[in-house]
Amino acid sequence: MGTWTLDDIPWDRFDRSKLDPEMVKVAKAACMVEHHSADYGKYLCGVFHDDPAFCADALAWAEEEVQHGAVLRRYAELADPSFDFDAAFARFVAGHPIDVDASESIRGSRCGELVARCIVEVGTSAYYSALRDAAEEPVFKAICTRIAGDEFRHYKLFYTAMKRYRDSEGLGLLARASVALGRLFESTDDELSYAYHCGAGEPDPYIRRRASRAYAARTLPLYRRDHVQRGVGMTLKAIGIKPHGRLGRIVESLVWRGFSLYARRLARAMAREADETRQSPLRRAPA
Ligand SMILES: [Fe+2]
Numbered sequence: 001m002g003t004w005t006l007d008d009i010p011w012d013r014f015d016r017s018k019l020d021p022e023m024v025k026v027a028k029a030a031c032m033v034e035h036h037s038a039d040y041g042k043y044l045c046g047v048f049h050d051d052p053a054f055c056a057d058a059l060a061w062a063e064e065e066v067q068h069g070a071v072l073r074r075y076a077e078l079a080d081p082s083f084d085f086d087a088a089f090a091r092f093v094a095g096h097p098i099d100v101d102a103s104e105s106i107r108g109s110r111c112g113e114l115v116a117r118c119i120v121e122v123g124t125s126a127y128y129s130a131l132r133d134a135a136e137e138p139v140f141k142a143i144c145t146r147i148a149g150d151e152f153r154h155y156k157l158f159y160t161a162m163k164r165y166r167d168s169e170g171l172g173l174l175a176r177a178s179v180a181l182g183r184l185f186e187s188t189d190d191e192l193s194y195a196y197h198c199g200a201g202e203p204d205p206y207i208r209r210r211a212s213r214a215y216a217a218r219t220l221p222l223y224r225r226d227h228v229q230r231g232v233g234m235t236l237k238a239i240g241i242k243p244h245g246r247l248g249r250i251v252e253s254l255v256w257r258g259f260s261l262y263a264r265r266l267a268r269a270m271a272r273e274a275d276e277t278r279q280s281p282l283r284r285a286p287a
């Protein structure tokens with residue numbers, strides 16, 4: 001059971017003059033990904049079928065994620081009354097099915113599954129914190145504040161369970177690091193950019209690399225160093241490395257430098273591509 005409901009959101013403070021169309025597209029994408037979490041709850045219950053206590057926690061977690069979907073959907077519909085959630089969500093789910101009948105983790109072990117879940121919550125907590133701090137529209141800011149708080153609690157839930165399975169399964173540090181890095185860089189994980197594509201009503205075909213780069217170019221500049229720093233610390237903790245030790249500080253500094261460099265390069269590349277697209281009809285025009 002969550003700690004808040006949709007009635008706790010100050011909907012009457014909605015200010016259309018402060019609406020950022022890009023944030024509305026982000027809300028549409030996030031509402032679909034969050035809504036899809038009900039299937040992840042079923043998947044986790046399949047993987048942890050003989051652990052009823054964790055299964056109950058996983059179902060309660062999924063309920064909270066679905067609530068994130070509901071609140072973001074309501075916001076997206078308020079900001080853009082033409083948004084057709086059902087059509088966009090049906091298109092999204094068809095392109096991103098989840099195996100709800102799995103009885104084993106796709107990560108190879110239960111500890112690995114929980115490390116991967118920690119990494120997902122690292123991503124969502126940093127994402128909503130960045131959105132909260134960047135948003136100017138008061139209702140969206142309030143929503144992101146609530147959701148970010150939940151995502152930090154979700155991390156704690158999976159981290160606590162992970163420690164239990166780490167001890168019983170004996171998954172070593174390197175194996176945990178491998179799962180964490182694999183989840184971070186999972187090449188197939190374009191869930192958010194695909195949701196963005198569907199939510200924005202972009203026409204097919206969906207070109208994964210282009211859509212992922214476009215989505216990253218829009219969202220990466222929202223992150224500040226403190227968001228990245230906290231995320232790196234939580235990732236290291238999930239692997240089993242002290243975030244505030246010497247190694248942790250070096251990793252954090254390197255990640256921030258790499259992150260900033262990548263974000264700047266991506267922004268330049270996207271600006272160049274946009275320029276080329278604008279100029280191409282002129283180049284084709286007869287002299
Ligand atoms: Fe969520």
Ligand SMILES: [Fe+2]
Pocket residue numbers: 065121124150151154
């Ligand atoms: Fe979460």
